Amino acid sequence: MGALLENFDLLWRAFLTTLWIATAAGVLSFAWGVTLAAFRVSPIGPLRSFATAYVNIIRNTPLTLLFLFLVTASPQLLGLVVPLGIPMAILAMTLYTSTFVCEAVRSGINSVGVGQAEAARSVGLTFVQSLSTVVLPQAFRSVVPPLINVYIAHIKNTSVAAGFATTELTAIANRLSNGNPGDVIGIFFGVGLAYLVMTVPLSVAAENLESKVAVAR
Amino acid sequence: MSEKQQVLYDIPGPKAIVRDKLYTVIFSIVILGAIAWFAFDAYRRGIFDDRWQVLWAGDKGFSGLEVWQRLLWDGLILGTMKAVVIAVPIVVVFALMLTIARQAPTRWVRYPAYGFTHIFRGIPVLLIIYFGVLALNLSPLWAVVLGLVVYNTAVVAEILRAGIAALPSGQREAGLSIGLTPLQTMMRIQLPQAVRIMLPALISQIVVLLKDTSLGFIIAYVELLTVTKNLYNFFGNSSVVPLILAAAVIYIGVNMAVSRLATWLEGRMRHSSAGAKPAAAPTQAGGAPAV
Numbered sequence: 001m002g003a004l005l006e007n008f009d010l011l012w013r014a015f016l017t018t019l020w021i022a023t024a025a026g027v028l029s030f031a032w033g034v035t036l037a038a039f040r041v042s043p044i045g046p047l048r049s050f051a052t053a054y055v056n057i058i059r060n061t062p063l064t065l066l067f068l069f070l071v072t073a074s075p076q077l078l079g080l081v082v083p084l085g086i087p088m089a090i091l092a093m094t095l096y097t098s099t100f101v102c103e104a105v106r107s108g109i110n111s112v113g114v115g116q117a118e119a120a121r122s123v124g125l126t127f128v129q130s131l132s133t134v135v136l137p138q139a140f141r142s143v144v145p146p147l148i149n150v151y152i153a154h155i156k157n158t159s160v161a162a163g164f165a166t167t168e169l170t171a172i173a174n175r176l177s178n179g180n181p182g183d184v185i186g187i188f189f190g191v192g193l194a195y196l197v198m199t200v201p202l203s204v205a206a207e208n209l210e211s212k213v214a215v216a217r
Numbered sequence: 218m219s220e221k222q223q224v225l226y227d228i229p230g231p232k233a234i235v236r237d238k239l240y241t242v243i244f245s246i247v248i249l250g251a252i253a254w255f256a257f258d259a260y261r262r263g264i265f266d267d268r269w270q271v272l273w274a275g276d277k278g279f280s281g282l283e284v285w286q287r288l289l290w291d292g293l294i295l296g297t298m299k300a301v302v303i304a305v306p307i308v309v310v311f312a313l314m315l316t317i318a319r320q321a322p323t324r325w326v327r328y329p330a331y332g333f334t335h336i337f338r339g340i341p342v343l344l345i346i347y348f349g350v351l352a353l354n355l356s357p358l359w360a361v362v363l364g365l366v367v368y369n370t371a372v373v374a375e376i377l378r379a380g381i382a383a384l385p386s387g388q389r390e391a392g393l394s395i396g397l398t399p400l401q402t403m404m405r406i407q408l409p410q411a412v413r414i415m416l417p418a419l420i421s422q423i424v425v426l427l428k429d430t431s432l433g434f435i436i437a438y439v440e441l442l443t444v445t446k447n448l449y450n451f452f453g454n455s456s457v458v459p460l461i462l463a464a465a466v467i468y469i470g471v472n473m474a475v476s477r478l479a480t481w482l483e484g485r486m487r488h489s490s491a492g493a494k495p496a497a498a499p500t501q502a503g504g505a506p507a508v
Contacts, residue, residue, distance in 0.1 A: 043226055043237050046244040060424070060472035061465055062431035064442060072449070073461040077259055152339065159341035163435030170344050177351045184352040192340050199339030 003180035004190040007172075014172040015194050021086060021168065022155045022198070025093035029154070032094060033101025040106050051102070059099040063157055066092045067164045089161035089168075093154065100150040108143030109135070148206040152199050169194055268455040272463060276452050287444055288460075293467055296440030300358065300430045304365040305423065311366065312373035316411075317403055319378055330374075337371040343432050350436055357438035361430060369426050376418050380411030416486065420479035424472045431468075441467060 004011060039051035058066070070088055074080045082088045112135050120130035162171035173191040177184045229237060259265070273281040318330035337345075342364040349360030384407060392402030412419070434442040445464040449457045 043229065043233075044240045044244055046241060046248050050248055056473070057469060060428075060469040060476070062428040062442075062468060064431040064434050065461075065465060065468060068434070068442060068446075069461055069465070072457045076262065076454075077264060077458050078255065079258060079262060156339070156341040159343040160432065160435070162343060163432075170341060170347065173344060174347050174351070177347075184348075188344065188348045188352060192336075192344060195341060195344070196336060196339050200335060203335055203338060 002186070003176055003183040004187050007176055010172055010176070011169075011190065011194070014167055014169045017086065017166065018155075018158050018168040018194075019198065021089045021093060021158045021161060021166070025090045025097060025158075026151060026154060028090070028094040029097035029101055033098035034105055036098060036102035037105035037109070040102065041109055055099045055102055058095060059103070061096075063092065063096050063160050064163065066096055067160060071164060084165045086161075086166060088164060089158065089166050092161075093158060096157070097150065097154045100153070101147065104146040104150055105139075105143055107146070108139040108141075111142045112138045145206050145210045148202050148209070152202050152206075155198050155202075156195065264458060266455075269459050271452055271456045272459050276456070279452075284448065287448060288441065288463060288467065291439070292441035292444030292464075293471070296433070296438070296444065297427065297430045300361050300365065300433065300438075300440065301423070301427055303358075304362050304369070304426060307362070307366050308369045308373055308426075311370040312377060313408070315370060315374035316377040316381070316408065317400070319374065320381065320399075320403055320407075322399060334371045334374050334378075337367050338375065340368075342368045342429050343435065346432055346436055357433060357436050360436060361433040361438050361440075364432065365426055365429055368429070369422060372425075373419065373422060376415050376422065377408070377411050380415035381407050383414060384410055413486070417479045417483040420475060420482065424475050427472060427475065428468070 036051045036055060039047040040055070042048060067088065070080075070082050070092055071084065074082065082091055116134055116138065117130055120134040125133065158168060159170040161168055162174065167175075169191050173187055176187045180187065270276065271281070271284060275281040275284055315330050315333065318326050319334070321327045321330070345367050346360045346364035349355040349363040350357070353360075353363070355363060388406055388410065389402055392406040393399065397405065430440055431442050433440045434446070437443060441464055445460050449460045452460070
């Protein structure tokens with residue numbers, strides 16, 4: 001534990017790096033993921049095919065391979081050179097997490113019965129009204145718990161950036177352990193705790209929400 | 218347009234059909250145009266030269282067959298799949314034990330089990346793998362297996378818990394009322410049904426586990442990505458694109474096959490549970506792995 005306290009500023013900066021990657025990529029992947037979900041339920045064929053292909057390809061590719069692709073293949077194939085470190089981490093995480101956001105949102109929308117929307121229309125609500133007062137509130141309920149789980153995984157996945165020249169929490173755990181071989185357990189304990197600070201509130205919230213939703217149905 | 222009616226839209230009338238057709242044409246052109254532009258741009262950078270030969274004719278004294286042998290045998294089978302095949306049975310056993318512990322009547326058993334699931338669902342697999350290498354001095358293979366086992370045990374236990382929660386409470390009550398102990402009720406009535414309900418989710422978890430083996434790349438465990446890297450380092454910079462794309466195709470193919478299996482099972486189970494035999498099958502489904 002001693003090595004960790006001595007290097008507390010390093011750990012703190014690494015924590016902020018992890019938090020920054022998770023937040024920035026989290027917001028971007030939410031926007032892109034909802035867009036993809038809209039594509040996937042849209043009546044326009046080409047958009048549906050595009051989103052389906054994108055989601056199926058990226059979801060079945062390991063995140064590590066996505067990073068490796070951006071490092072090595074993308075400059076030659078796409079002429080796209082992404083700066084190593086935080087920008088690359090944010091891009092890779094966004095591309096990856098958005099597919100899971102898309103699937104969570106899509107299955108939430110599909111879980112609302114068609115009859116609900118029909119009933120809303122038959123009592124004379126407009127498209128916007130039926131969407132905002134009938135369909136989305138119900139979809140929201142079944143989207144949020146799985147979405148929280150997606151974001152828990154997202155926060156942990158930021159650790160993959162440690163393998164690609166980003167000094168975030170996992171990289172710091174590795175570096176400090178190499179410098180202080182006697183203190184490895186303390187270091188990992190501390191870094192693990194730093195991750196739990198971010199993830200446990202979310203997983204508890206997911207569980208509570210789940211039971212609330214279960215009552216409401 | 219779509220076969221199934223969506224919640225969000227009315228069945229299109231004549232105007233909407235015309236509009237949708239127009240959009241279909243416009244977006245087809247946009248998407249195909251983008252693909253063509255990327256292809257042309259890649260062509261200008263000379264991507265369609267003889268670099269792809271490495272995948273079928275080979276290079277530097279290697280035949281194409283040997284390249285694929287490296288990727289599929291050394292990488293996929295002896296690296297990625299080896300870790301998966303070692304980790305999955307351990308996960309199954311531990312997750313069942315954890316699930317039973319979480320339903321235990323004594324809180325001294327229940328609380329630690331609850332803590333384990335919450336803590337290890339929230340810690341990155343890579344951190345656990347590094348811990349295995351640095352603190353426990355494990356070999357890369359066993360460090361990867363450790364990371365996969367710890368994380369997936371927590372997740373699978375959580376899936377099974379949700380499955381048990383989804384059962385009607387009459388199932389447990391019936392078990393207890395015919396004189397089974399709580400443990401017997403769990404093993405013979407609740408778990409077999411929970412495993413059955415959650416089988417699709419459990420198989421999807423195998424896809425997650427399979428993808429996580431690629432974290433071994435970061436600690437130099439020899440799996441598909443490490444083999445790919447060794448190959449493009451050997452063949453030189455121009456072989457990067459073909460080899461990375463080959464690795465991606467292998468991962469996507471394997472994972473899609475596993476997901477297909479999950480969908481197939483889901484459909485099959487929906488059929489069989491509609492029939493009159495749910496009493497016989499669950500015992501079979503859960504009986505074997507419940508140690």
